[in-house]
Amino acid sequence: MAQAFWSSVFASSADQTWAVVRQFNGLPDWHPGIRASEIIGGGNGLTPGAVRILTGVDGSTYRERLVALDDAGRKLSYEIVEAPLPVRGYRSTLHVQPVADTGGAFLSWHAAFDPAEGSTAQEAATVLEAAYAPALANLHTIIA
Known part of the structure; x- marks a missing residue:
């Protein structure tokens, strides 16, 4: 499996x-590339199995399923069901950890996937990381 990562x-x-x-x-509250999100089944959005439809600012749509939500460990894992991305079998985890010396937080966004046919692992990782970077940059402005 290939991987993508941003923190x-x-x-x-x-x-x-x-x-x-x-x-x-x-x-949509913190990812500048996503304009809308709707839970369409599987729970209320905080329950593993919940399915969301994301709409990008360009009109693209993404169907994703919540795999795990661990409040004690501050981890959220989801998988892509259907999306216009060069990946297959995509599963991602966002993990928030405390930073001991500052009282701040370290957020990592890690994904494992297979590149879609016609794409290399590096090409797919570049596309994903290009989406993660502005999302985390914008998150700084939301929780500043």
């Missing part, structure tokens, strides 16, 4: 950061 250190506490990130239906 950032936040001045806000791990609990403050997690309160925003844990909202499976809240991605």
Whole structure:
């Protein structure tokens, strides 16, 4: 499996950061490439199995399923069911950890996937990381 990864250190506490990130239906609040999210089944958006439809600012749509939500460990995992991305078998985890010396938070966004036919692992990772970077940059402005 190929992997993509992005991370950032936040001045806000791990609990403050997690309160925003844990909202499976809240991605439009902090991802500048996503304009809408709707839970279409499987629960209320905080229950594993919940399915969301994301609409990008370009009109593209993404169907994703919440795999796990671990408040104690501050981890949210989801998988892509259907999306216009060069990946197959995509599963991703956002993990918020406390930073001991500053009281801030470290947020990592890690994905494992197979590149879609016609795409290399590096090409797919570049596309994913190009989506993660502005999302985490914008998250800083939301929880500053």
